[in-house]
Amino acid sequence: MRGERREVGIPPYRGSGHDARRTRSPIMRPMAMTGRQPPAIELCSVVKDYGRTRALAGIELRVEPGRIFGFLGPNGAGKTTTIRILLDLIRPTAGTARVLGFDCQRQSIEVRRRVGYVPGDLRMYESMRAGEFLDFIDSFRPARRDPAFRAALLERLALDPARRIRVLSKGNRQKLGLIQALMHRPELLVLDEPTSGLDPLVQEEVSRLLEEAVADGRSVFLSSHALSEVERVCQSVAIIRQGEIAAVEDVARLKARSMHVVEVTFGGPPPPRLFDLPGVRVVRVDGNTVHVQAHDGIDALVKAIATQRVLDLRTEQPSLEDIFLAYYTETPAAPALLYEERSAHG
Amino acid sequence: MASVFTKSLRDQKWQIVGFGIALAVIGALDVFIWPAYRDALQNLQVPPALQAFLGSDLSIATGPGFLSSEFFSWTPILLIVYAVMQGTGAIAGEEGSGTLDLLLSQPVARRDVLVQKVAATCLGSALMVTVGAAGFFVSVPFVDINVTLRAITMAMANMLPITLLFFALSLWLGSTAPSRGVAAGGAIGVVTAAYFVNTLANGVRSLDSLKYASPFYYYGAGLPLVRGISWPHVVLLLGVAATFVMLALRAFERRDVATGGGDIDVLGALRLRRGARLHGG
Structure with missing residues (x-):
């Protein structure tokens, strides 16, 4: 050394x-x-x-x-x-x-x-x-x-x-x-x-x-x-x-504290208000399959899911692209960055 | 740490060989055809105006006069073409092709880069003239032309100051103009103007004083064959050359380096201007 x-x-x-x-x-x-x-x-x-x-x-x-x-x-x-x-x-x-x-x-x-x-x-x-x-x-x-x-x-x-x-x-x-x-x-x-x-x-x-x-x-x-x-x-x-x-x-740190995207398929219709958790947002429901975003860590969400019968569970680490999209949606100038970013890719 | 010098010299090796051989062949041919010309010119009276226009105070009916008008009056142009290529290539050329970025990101001062490139061209043009002189060395001893090899050496070496002057001018233009094309165009324009000012001033008495503005006057074509080198003229030409090198250095050290494709920007600007004109019309 x-x-x-x-x-x-x-x-x-x-x-x-x-x-x-x-x-x-x-x-x-x-x-x-x-x-x-x-x-x-x-x-x-x-x-x-x-x-x-x-x-x-x-x-x-x-x-x-x-x-x-x-x-x-x-x-x-x-x-x-x-x-x-x-x-x-x-x-x-x-x-x-x-x-x-x-x-x-x-x-x-x-x-x-x-x-x-x-x-x-x-x-x-x-x-x-x-x-x-x-x-x-x-x-x-x-x-x-x-x-x-x-x-x-x-x-x-x-x-x-x-x-x-x-x-x-x-x-x-x-x-x-x-x-x-x-x-x-x-x-x-x-x-x-x-x-x-x-x-x-x-x-x-x-x-x-x-x-x-x-x-x-x-x-x-x-x-x-x-x-x-x-x-x-x-x-x-x-x-x-x-x-x-x-x-x-x-x-x-950015990745850790950032949003997770979770897709879960239950054995039956999920109970209403299951996802009424802080920082969790339901994006879409397809029958028994629910697409959820968790913004403050994944712990509470996983525990809520575990109370039900689960057929399938998928979770994705968001890309920085998603993270910065989330970061900047509040500031007015921010989307410009990402639009330019996309157009730069062609 | 003379790698820029070595590389620069290696890059111009084929130019040195090519231009050098061209000079040698032209020189040797001139010497070998002299006997035939001498017989034809023996009784010729050249009108004074024409004599002056030929760019030399020497009689064309003598060996030195013949070589002056057939060789030394115009062959510097060959050397100057090379000088403009080197001068505009040194900075503007590398900048346009984008290689200057990587070169200047090495631990080497811009001044060193420029000085090494100048040194390479000084040596390169000296080598070229040496190769060119070889043409005389293999011909003059066999022909009765009334010129010594010492005089030939002097006259050949005398081509260097004017070459370096136009090299330095191109270098300066290349470190200030937006692209190599612009710099080369400017340099060629100045060379052409200087050459014709000198020949015209020789022929037209009312324009006589204009000749002092042309480097070609101070160069003096074949005069060194009979009078030896005019050192004040050499000092003057080299002094102007050194001034242009200083100016180039100053400009180059102070400014931003463009990323590759500076030429494209100029084209883009022209296109925009043309577009505007079309729109206006």
Whole structure:
């Protein structure tokens, strides 16, 4: 455990130039050096305007290290804009962004040294072979080169490094994008829609890789417009809508306290008022079969059902989609998120 | 950590070979056909205006004059085509194809990326000129053309400053214009204008002072064959080139990087404008 921690921690600075001076200055020193582990990501009032269009309207977000954090929102909500600010590809109009305690603008090289990034619109040098491309990316972090780990990743994702990028399928390109981000064992992985184009088996493998990274003390920040993807791999999730963080939730807690959908078939007509329980709502009755929603846990409902003769019982864990639908039905702006979400799927 | 430099140089290897061989073949052919021309030109009196229009103060009836008008007056255009390709490709090209995102997400400063790409093109154009010079080295010793290999080397090297100037201009346009196409169009426009301003100014006395505005005047075609390199002109051309590199660096370091498909946005905007016009009409 001790050895792992050391590897996870911020390695000594090896570069040169103005960044070195900045890192040494006491004001700019990342919090990690003062003992406490800094948040993986910390955004304070981040605003981004494109001309008169406001893309981000004051993002506040804190992502604790050592977890898989989902960043969920419809297309055009500001996910990619936020991520590209973290990598200093674009500059915020106002506010500050920090990654692993480093300022994303003033210490961007320090940030990028520690971050593995898969762009949403992944484009690589078409004429290069996959292996050449990985060599090229590796050359920027010579101290972190790990050929054995890279070979293992290529094997696990079944990608042939001798193939030219030009001839790779969408899925294989996505794999290459993930490998180049993972191979230097970054402290933080930033993945913009990482599994689009991957078949389910590979998605599983990718999920495992992300879980391993987290088990190793690293952090993952994963954007998606698909709730199912976030639900499958993430521990926490932030929802971004129209350039603002609409909610930050723990996925497990969210699921636990959220609605259950129960379908029960009784041996005879159910007694009236059986389901008159707090937080329980009958959706539909088909003869002896009743469809029920339980909003505050399932315990009271199960006990009520157990008083009758039961022929069949089915219960479904709701998807995050259902959960957020339930969450937002009270707030007027909320349905827009979900409608956009649906239309984004096509 | 010179991987951007190495990759950039490797990416242009076929351009270096292709343009270099083209220069070498043209040069060697010019030298080999010189004896036939010399006999025909021996008694020719070229009218002064035409002489001036040929872009050289040298007599076309001499070896250096012939090479100046047949080779050095226009072959920089080949090098400049390469320079514009490299200059607009360095930033605007990578941005348009979307690869700039992944490159700049690596721990490398934008300044380093730009400087390494500039260095690669400096070396690339020098290699190209070297390959081109080989054409003279295999022909001049066998032909009585009254030109030394030293003079040829000077004149070939003298093509580099103007090449780098237009490279730097394209680089700057590429780091400010919305797309590579716009940048390349702008650069080609400037090159064409500069070339014709220089030739016209040579031929038309009233336009004479205009020539000082054209980089091609400072380049001087085949003059280095007889006079050696004009160092003030070289310094001037390289100074302007360095200024454009600085401007490019400033623009590139300050601005946002667009996601791939910047060209598509321009097309989209044009389509919108056309739509509006159709609607209005």
